[in-house]
Amino acid sequence: MKAWRERGSVGGRDGERREALRVAGVDLDPARAQPGGGPSGERGHEHDDSRPHDHAHPHGHSEPGEPPIIGIVGAGAVGTALGVALTRGGWPIAAVASRDPVRRERFRELVGGTRAFAEITPLLDEVELIVLAVPDDAIAPLARSVRLYSGQALIHTSGALGAEVLEPAMAAGTQVGSFHPLVAFADTERAVAALHGATIAVEGDDQLVALLAEMAERIGATAVRLAPGTKAAYHAAAVLAAGGFVALLDAIAELGRIAGLDESGALAIYGPLIEQTLGNARALGIRAALTGPMTRGDVGTLEAHLAALAVHAPDVLPLYRAAAAREIALAEGRGVLTPEVVGRLLGALAKNP
Numbered sequence: 001m002k003a004w005r006e007r008g009s010v011g012g013r014d015g016e017r018r019e020a021l022r023v024a025g026v027d028l029d030p031a032r033a034q035p036g037g038g039p040s041g042e043r044g045h046e047h048d049d050s051r052p053h054d055h056a057h058p059h060g061h062s063e064p065g066e067p068p069i070i071g072i073v074g075a076g077a078v079g080t081a082l083g084v085a086l087t088r089g090g091w092p093i094a095a096v097a098s099r100d101p102v103r104r105e106r107f108r109e110l111v112g113g114t115r116a117f118a119e120i121t122p123l124l125d126e127v128e129l130i131v132l133a134v135p136d137d138a139i140a141p142l143a144r145s146v147r148l149y150s151g152q153a154l155i156h157t158s159g160a161l162g163a164e165v166l167e168p169a170m171a172a173g174t175q176v177g178s179f180h181p182l183v184a185f186a187d188t189e190r191a192v193a194a195l196h197g198a199t200i201a202v203e204g205d206d207q208l209v210a211l212l213a214e215m216a217e218r219i220g221a222t223a224v225r226l227a228p229g230t231k232a233a234y235h236a237a238a239v240l241a242a243g244g245f246v247a248l249l250d251a252i253a254e255l256g257r258i259a260g261l262d263e264s265g266a267l268a269i270y271g272p273l274i275e276q277t278l279g280n281a282r283a284l285g286i287r288a289a290l291t292g293p294m295t296r297g298d299v300g301t302l303e304a305h306l307a308a309l310a311v312h313a314p315d316v317l318p319l320y321r322a323a324a325a326r327e328i329a330l331a332e333g334r335g336v337l338t339p340e341v342v343g344r345l346l347g348a349l350a351k352n353p
């Protein structure tokens with residue numbers, strides 16, 4: 001299995017990440033068909049006769065070897081950052097559709113050279129590759145509300161939904177897919193920077209996937225193709241790594257407040273510990289990175305924590321308990337606890353202090 005379009009030597013953290021993905025059996029070579037000249041490949045593409053209703057239209061066409069003519073629907077966090085990143089990568093955005101005039105204008109200012117519409121329909125008349133960067137719940141209704149013209153491809157950026165949600169928009173000679181960047185889009189410039197070296201899960205038929213892999217490469221990212229049926233687990237892990245981690249940070253800050261720290265104080269004190277733990281996990285593996293009372297079988301410390309949380313931060317208790325149960329299982333798996341100590345730790349956890 002070779003990486004999609006080898007780019008000379010890929011060293012450092014990027015190289016390590018790609019190697020880890022390769023070892024894990026993730027498809028790093030999603031492009032089995034040659035990309036070129038827009039979603040439908042060479043002009044004069046074949047139509048899919050299994051889809052009876054051709055839907056021809058003189059929308060814009062790129063020349064072979066040129067980037068596709070791209071339109072983005074949704075000038076929110078993802079749409080805007082992708083627009084900026086692709087434009088900087090040499091794939092300009094021909095059109096944007098956003099119902100909000102302020103977001104529309106901001107997109108135009110940041111991306112430049114883009115026609116802006118309030119609706120998706122006029123955008124469809126202009127472009128070949130349509131990127132739906134709208135909330136998950138809006139994707140299916142939007143796909144039902146439009147019909148693609150032959151030669152066009154429609155993709156969404158959701159990690160939770162498969163490409164099939166877009167099928168109602170299909171006509172003969174059209175394609176649907178998805179392009180999910182594993183990035184937390186909290187701020188445009190930070191997200192554009194984070195796209196460099198990020199992983200992007202792509203779906204679609206081979207020809208579209210080849211194009212999406214090239215699109216990922218343009219923004220400095222690596223395209224991966226997940227095994228069928230695994231996208232929900234992959235996305236749940238991403239949600240734990242981003243939103244779940246923020247929830248954990250919030251609980252840490254709440255406990256820090258009890259100790260007299262404000263939010264920045266808590267981040268200053270516990271941040272280095274978090275970074276150190278992540279570094280240990282990377283260097284030693286997750287199980288070996290576990291430290292703390294559960295690894296030592298310190299039942300008294302666990303009981304003291306549970307009692308303190310019950311008094312000062314009862315809403316943090318469920319999170320602490322869930323994490324402690326997982327830590328005990330990890331320590332047990334490491335072979336550092338006797339079954340008797342494991343039983344006492346679990347007993348303390350089950351008790352209501």
Ligand SMILES: NC(=O)c1ccc[n+]([C@@H]2O[C@H](COP(=O)([O-])OP(=O)(O)OC[C@H]3O[C@@H](n4cnc5c(N)ncnc54)[C@H](OP(=O)(O)O)[C@@H]3O)[C@@H](O)[C@H]2O)c1
Nearest residue numbers: 074075076077078098099100133134136138157158184185
């Ligand atoms: N945020 C992340 O970190 C992240 C990471 C990876 C993937 N994603 C995925 O990317 C997609 C977009 O997420 P986001 O964070 O960019 O969302 P967002 O910031 O809320 O932006 C969504 C955009 O879609 C437009 N929109 C909302 N409802 C719409 C509707 N019913 N019809 C048409 N347009 C609608 C919004 O309004 P206007 O039309 O008024 O502008 C806005 O411009 C989602 O599928 C999400 O799961 C997000």
